[in-house]
Amino acid sequence: MDAERLVYVDNAATTKVSKSVIDAMMPYFHTHYGNPSSELYGMGREARVALEKARLGISEMLGCEPGEVFFTSGGTEADNWAIKGIAESAKKAGKGNHIITSKIEHHAVLHTLERLEKQGFEISYLDVYDNGIVRAEDLEKAIKPETILVTVMFANNEIGTIQPIKELAEISHKHKIPFFTDAVQAVGKLDINIKELGIDALALSGHKLHTPKGIGALYVRKGLKFPNLIEGGGQEKGRRSGTENVAGAVALEVALRESLGDKEGREKVRAMRDYLAENLSKIPYSRINGDMKNRLVENLNVAFEFIEGEGLIMLLDMVGICASTGSACSTSSLEPSHVLRALGLPHEICHGSLRISLSSENTMEEMDYIIEKVTWAVGRLRSMSPLYEKLLESQKTEQ
Amino acid sequence: MDAERLVYVDNAATTKVSKSVIDAMMPYFHTHYGNPSSELYGMGREARVALEKARLGISEMLGCEPGEVFFTSGGTEADNWAIKGIAESAKKAGKGNHIITSKIEHHAVLHTLERLEKQGFEISYLDVYDNGIVRAEDLEKAIKPETILVTVMFANNEIGTIQPIKELAEISHKHKIPFFTDAVQAVGKLDINIKELGIDALALSGHKLHTPKGIGALYVRKGLKFPNLIEGGGQEKGRRSGTENVAGAVALEVALRESLGDKEGREKVRAMRDYLAENLSKIPYSRINGDMKNRLVENLNVAFEFIEGEGLIMLLDMVGICASTGSACSTSSLEPSHVLRALGLPHEICHGSLRISLSSENTMEEMDYIIEKVTWAVGRLRSMSPLYEKLLESQKTEQ
Amino acid sequence: MYTEKVMDHFANPRNVGEIENADGVGEVGNAKCGDIMKIYLKIDNDVVSDVKFKTFGCGAAIATSSMATELIKGKSISEVEKLTNKAVVEALGGLPAVKVHCSVLAEEAVKAALADYYTKIGRDTSSLNTCDGCCGACGSHDHGDH
Amino acid sequence: MYTEKVMDHFANPRNVGEIENADGVGEVGNAKCGDIMKIYLKIDNDVVSDVKFKTFGCGAAIATSSMATELIKGKSISEVEKLTNKAVVEALGGLPAVKVHCSVLAEEAVKAALADYYTKIGRDTSSLNTCDGCCGACGSHDHGDH
Ligand SMILES: Cc1ncc(COP(=O)(O)O)c(C=O)c1O
C-alpha cells in the first residue's frame, strides 16, 4: 500500500477547487461581501458589478447574451428548472404532453422526467446503440404532434460520449419544439457556441470545472418563457430568486475561462487518456465502453470481465487512486448503470466497469501508476472470482 | 466625505464571511474536495463525514434530529420547497386549499404563495397591528376546515419583530395543520429549540450568519412527507438532489455555532442598538417602527418624516455607512415596504424609513458616527424637502 | 445603477432652495407616491433669471430636479416650454428604467411653475399641457420614451 | 460506509481459494445480479476442518464470504447449520442496509455447500432450507432483520 500517494481521477464526479478560483472568490467573502441587491451603497454595487461581470464573461464564452444566463445552485437545479418549466408552460398553454430524451441522461434529467410522467407526460427515450450516441434520424422519427420538449445531454458523464447537438437542435426547431441540453459535462471541455448550435436552454455546473460545489447556471434563449422553480425577492431578473451567490458566480467565470483557455492542458489530457486506454486494454477480457472518437478527452470507461467494480474501486482506494464505477454495488439500486445497459452490455460486464476522468493536473507518471495498480487489482479480484475460475477451467477442457 | 471609513450595518441583508468560517471551508476546497456520494474512496468519505458532521452539529443546535435537516442553496429555496411541497401534497391528498400566513413575510414566502394562489389556493394574511406582531387568537379565527398550512416567519427582516411561534404552532397542531416558519432572520440570533416549539418545518440561510451566499437548510419534522422541489441523483436522502455543497454545510455549522455561542456579542449588539435607538429618536419627527421588546437585538428601524429613504441611504453611502430602507424608491415596485404598510403607517412615513442591522463586529464608536451622520443626512434632506418647508411654515403661522 | 452625472447632481444639487416672491411656483407629485417637486422661477423679460427647487424624493428625483433647473436657468420661456423629460434624462447620462418617472416629474414641475407664472400674468397656459399628478400612479397620459 | 472489520476482511480476505476434492461445494447468486459466492468445505468427523471461498461481488460480498468462512472453520456441522446472516453482519460490526443481502448470500452459500455434502453422503437436507437465488432479486423468502 502506498498510503501517501493520492491520484485523483474522478473529475467527472467533482473537482478540486483551483487556487486561482479561490483567489478570485476570496474578496467576495471578506471585502466586497455586500448583497448585489443593495445597490444604493458601494459594497452592494461592487457585488452587483462582480456578478454582472461574471455573467457577461460566461455569456461571451458560451456565445449568448448576458441576459440569457441565470445563475443556479448547480446543474441539478438548472435541469429541474428548465424541464419542469418548459413542461409546465406547455401544459398551461394546452399544448402536448410528449417529451423526447435519451436513454443515457443524468438522473437530474431522468428523475425529473419520471416526476413529469406521473403528472401525465409521456416520455420517449432515444436509443444510443453500442457506441453511446443518439442518432438524429431517431429523433426525427420520435417526434409527434404532442412533442413539447427535446432534452438530450451534451456529453455523457459515465462514458464521455458527445451527442450530435446541432443536428438534434435543428430537427427540434424544424418542428418548433424547444431543445434543452444538460451540458454539465461538456461546458468548459468543448468549444460550445450556443447561438451557432441553436440551443434553447442549457444547464451547466461549476464543480465539474474546479469551482466549489453549489454554483451552476441555466442559459435560456431570449424569448423562451417558462415558470420559475424558485420564487422570491426577484433576483436574476425575477426568474431565480434568492440572494445571489456572488463568489460562486465569480468562481464560475474564472474556472470556465481557465478551462477553455487551456488548450495545452486538453491535449495533455487527451494524450494521457489515450495512453491509459491503450494500456488498460492490454488487460485480457477488458473492453472500452462508448465511442472513442466522439468522446470527451477526459473520459475513459473500461469494463473488466469476471470482476465487480466496487471491489476494484476499493482496492484502488487502498493505493490512493480515486476513480469510479457504474457497478450496481456502488449505488443503492442494485442495478448497474443505466448508461452501460443502454449500450446493450450484459449486466455482468456493466458490473466490472471502471470510469477514469482526468484533469490537466494529472500527470503521465500517474497514468503509469494507474495502469500498474489497475492491473494488480483486476488480477487480484479475478483470483478470487468463481467466474474467472470457470473460465480457466473451460479453457483447460478446451485444450 | 470620509471615503476611507466603512461602517457596515446592513447585516440583515447579508454579512461578511468570518475568518473562522473561511478557514473551516478551505480544506473542502483544496484537500477534501471529493464528492460525498463517492464513498468508495477516502476523499469521498472525508467529504461525507464532514457533511454529516455539519448536519449533526446543526441539528443539535436547533434541537432536532440530523435526519431532519436537509441542505439547500439558501433561505429562498427552503421557503419554496416547504410551501410548494406541503401545498402539493395536500392537493394530491384531496385536502383543502387554504393557507394562512402573515402580512409581513419575506417575498420568498409571499411570492411563493402568490404562485399557489394562481393555482387555486386561497391565502389569508394575518394582521400584525401597529407593533408588527401577529396575534395568536387571530390565527385561531382564521383557521378553516380547508386550512392545510400555517406559515408565519420567526423574526421579521425589516423591523426585527419576533412572532409568537410556540403559540402559533400549538394552535396549528390543535387543528392538525402543519406549521412552517421562515426563520432566516432568527436562526443563530435566538435560542431556538425546534422540538420544544413544535415546528414542523423551518427554513434557514447561512449568509445572514457570516457564511458565503448559497447555503441554507430546511428542517422537516420526521414523518412529514412532501414532494421534492429538485429531483436527481438522490442526495439528501433522496429529498434534495444535486452534488452537496460540502464547504457550505461546514460553513453553516461553524457560523451557527459561533453565532449562538457569542452571548457577549449579543449583549454588546443590544447595547449598541439601544444606544442608537435612543439617540436617533432625538431627531425630531422620527419614530421607531415595530415593537421594541419582542425584537431581534440586531435590528433598528426608524422613520424620519418629510424625507425619502433612498436619498438617505445614498448620503450615508457617501460617508461610508451601509444601511437600508423600506422606501419605494429602493425597489422597482414604486410601493413602499409591505412590512411598514402592514404596521398601518402612512406611505409618506414608510418612505422615510432607515433599517440598521448590526453584527457583533460593529463598535460603539461606529454608533456615534452613525448618529452624527444620520442626523446630518436627515437635516440635509429636510432642508431640500418641500414637505419640511410646509411644516416650518405652518409652525410659523401657528406662533 | 446611477450614472456619475446623477450621483453628482444628487450629492451636489444645483439651485436648491426657495425664491421669495417668485414669479412662478409649481409643485407636482404627492407624498404618498414618494416624490414631490417644487420649482420656483424668477422671470425677467421672458427669461428665467433665477430658479430654485425643493424636492422630497429619491436620489433620482433630486438629481432630475437639479438638472432641470440647470437646463432652464437663463433660458427664454419659449425654450423652457420645450423642456422634455428626455432632455433631462439625456443630460444626466441616463436613468434606470424605474426612475424615468422622476424625469417626467421634473418636466411637470417646471411646466407647473411656468403655468403659475402665465396664470399670474394672464397668459394662456394651454400650450403647457401640465399635470400635477403622481406620475408613477396616474397612468393617464403618455410622456413617451419611458 | 463500511466498518473497519468489513474493510479488513475485504483487504485481507481469509480463506480465499479452492479445495480440490472438497467434501461439499456450494455456489449461490448470479452474475447478472453482481454477486456469486462459492464455498468449498472439507469435513472431517462432522467438523469443518477446512473452508475456502471464491466470490464475484462487491466489497461487502467479499468481506461477508471471508467472515462466514471464519465463523464456520473448525465448527461442527450442527453449529454451521445454525449460521445466520445476522451473525455474519454482527461479526463484521454491521453492514449498510443495501449490503445486508450480501450476508444473506454468504449464509446461503455455506448452507448450499453443506447441502452438497449432505447429498453426497445421503443425509437429509431439509433442515437447511437452502436457496441458490439471486437474493437481492428473488424476494421469495424472508431472512429476517434485513
Ligand atoms: C426573512 C427572510 N426570508 C428569506 C430570505 C431569503 O434567504 P436567501 O437570501 O438565503 O435566499 C431572507 C433574506 O434574503 C429573509 O430575510
Ligand SMILES: Cc1ncc(COP(=O)(O)O)c(C=O)c1O
Ligand atoms: C451530466 C450531468 N448532469 C447533471 C449533473 C448534476 O450537477 P450538480 O451536481 O451540479 O447538481 C451532473 C453531475 O453531478 C452531471 O454529470
